[in-house]
Amino acid sequence: MSALPSTQKAVALPAKRTPLIEISTPVHPPTTGEVVIHVQWTASSPLDLHRSDGGLLIPSYPALQGSGGVVGTVVAVGSGGDLKGLQIGDHVSAFAFHGDKEANQQEYITIPAYLASKVPEGISLQAAVTVPVNLVTVFHSVTADLELELPWPIPKNWKPKEANKPILVWGASSSVGIFAIQVLRHWGYTNVLAVSSNQHHEYLKNLGATVCFDYRKPDVVNNILDYLEDVEEPKVPYILDCIGSLNGTLEPLAKIAQRGSRVAVMLPVIIKDASEEEEPVYEMDVSKCLPGKWANGAIVRGVRTHFYLQNEFFKEKLQPEILPALLAQGIIKPNNQRIVEGATLVERAQNALTLLRSKAVSGEKLVYRVSEA
Numbered sequence: 001m002s003a004l005p006s007t008q009k010a011v012a013l014p015a016k017r018t019p020l021i022e023i024s025t026p027v028h029p030p031t032t033g034e035v036v037i038h039v040q041w042t043a044s045s046p047l048d049l050h051r052s053d054g055g056l057l058i059p060s061y062p063a064l065q066g067s068g069g070v071v072g073t074v075v076a077v078g079s080g081g082d083l084k085g086l087q088i089g090d091h092v093s094a095f096a097f098h099g100d101k102e103a104n105q106q107e108y109i110t111i112p113a114y115l116a117s118k119v120p121e122g123i124s125l126q127a128a129v130t131v132p133v134n135l136v137t138v139f140h141s142v143t144a145d146l147e148l149e150l151p152w153p154i155p156k157n158w159k160p161k162e163a164n165k166p167i168l169v170w171g172a173s174s175s176v177g178i179f180a181i182q183v184l185r186h187w188g189y190t191n192v193l194a195v196s197s198n199q200h201h202e203y204l205k206n207l208g209a210t211v212c213f214d215y216r217k218p219d220v221v222n223n224i225l226d227y228l229e230d231v232e233e234p235k236v237p238y239i240l241d242c243i244g245s246l247n248g249t250l251e252p253l254a255k256i257a258q259r260g261s262r263v264a265v266m267l268p269v270i271i272k273d274a275s276e277e278e279e280p281v282y283e284m285d286v287s288k289c290l291p292g293k294w295a296n297g298a299i300v301r302g303v304r305t306h307f308y309l310q311n312e313f314f315k316e317k318l319q320p321e322i323l324p325a326l327l328a329q330g331i332i333k334p335n336n337q338r339i340v341e342g343a344t345l346v347e348r349a350q351n352a353l354t355l356l357r358s359k360a361v362s363g364e365k366l367v368y369r370v371s372e373a
């Protein structure tokens with residue numbers, strides 16, 4: 001094992017709504033069951049913006065940044081423990097979210113091996129980095145919040161009980177939505193209704209959406225209900241809100257959900273968007289959103305993927321085994337990538353925040369280099 005440096009460059013937020021800065025942080029040697037990754041690329045996640053502009057989930061400042069996943073090379077492994085077969089030199093992606101030594105916008109991160117996935121042959125690192133955060137989000141929200149089955153491995157001749165029930169994916173062109181469509185179709189859910197802007201409909205149908213609706217049309221709710229005219233109630237038993245916007249998604253969804261519908265909403269609920277001029281407003285308790293507007297008996301849940309490790313099976317298998325297998329077999333295609341440029345890591349991270357704030361991301365993932373080599 002070549003010696004690790006003792007310190008490294010990291011991106012930090014000095015206070016809410018202030019420019020990012022570069023700081024020096026320690027490189028943590030691996031303990032039992034841990035690996036150290038030399039980070040080559042990170043992806044940008046809307047949570048980066050929720051944190052920088054809204055202070056979401058930040059206990060103290062300066063706060064290390066980075067919640068969008070990483071890809072890089074294993075450069076050190078701990079002695080003993082379950083290293084999931086990882087070795088020095090392996091290329092891995094990781095959804096690591098506990099901050100500090102796991103914060104994604106720094107040159108080296110130290111994480112338990114169960115948070116890493118080997119990158120299969122033939123998948124570029126910049127493509128692989130688009131996958132872990134939101135593919136894990138889909139497995140977690142579909143199983144824990146919608147309570148639909150995604151068995152692994154899929155038993156021979158297995159078919160989901162709810163195979164033909166309508167599942168509405170609102171925000172289907174988001175990174176979460178694109179993975180949701182692919183996962184649901186692969187596991188045999190055949191009635192997936194996708195809501196996005198018109199420009200992505202063909203792409204989403206190619207990925208497996210049964211039918212697409214344009215949320216920018218004022219009559220989108222009626223279009224969906226008309227399509228389901230002859231379907232028994234609840235017409236849409238499963239709804240995945242991949243956006244979580246009070247006016248943009250929860251309001252229309254409250255008109256669609258009926259008694260018995262299950263609605264899983266990506267948190268935070270965005271009450272007011274981040275902008276250059278104003279601070280955003282977020283709500284982490286979905287029961288406080290639109291009280292009295294949901295049908296009696298509709299089950300509305302807020303998704304918190306940071307709790308996915310409570311599922312022991314997913315903790316051990318999801319990133320180490322399931323994710324690489326799905327990518328290697330071409331079942332899951334990475335998101336399209338937009339590379340964010342900048343002379344330094346801080347500049348690239350700042351430019352990515354500007355793009356997120358201006359809502360420039362559509363059907364793609366922002367990715368950028370962390371370490372140059």
Ligand SMILES: NC(=O)c1ccc[n+]([C@@H]2O[C@H](COP(=O)([O-])OP(=O)(O)OC[C@H]3O[C@@H](n4cnc5c(N)ncnc54)[C@H](OP(=O)(O)O)[C@@H]3O)[C@@H](O)[C@H]2O)c1
Nearest residue numbers: 046171173174175176196197248266267303304305362363
């Ligand atoms: N709590 C959790 O566990 C968790 C996990 C992952 C993500 N999230 C949250 O989920 C949200 C989405 O994350 P992401 O990375 O998937 O976002 P993203 O890819 O950056 O989302 C961009 C997409 O949102 C779509 N969109 C925006 N407003 C919409 C609306 N009103 N209706 C339908 N589509 C709309 C746009 O669609 P068009 O281009 O088609 O207009 C665009 O393609 C973020 O707020 C994130 O923080 C939460």
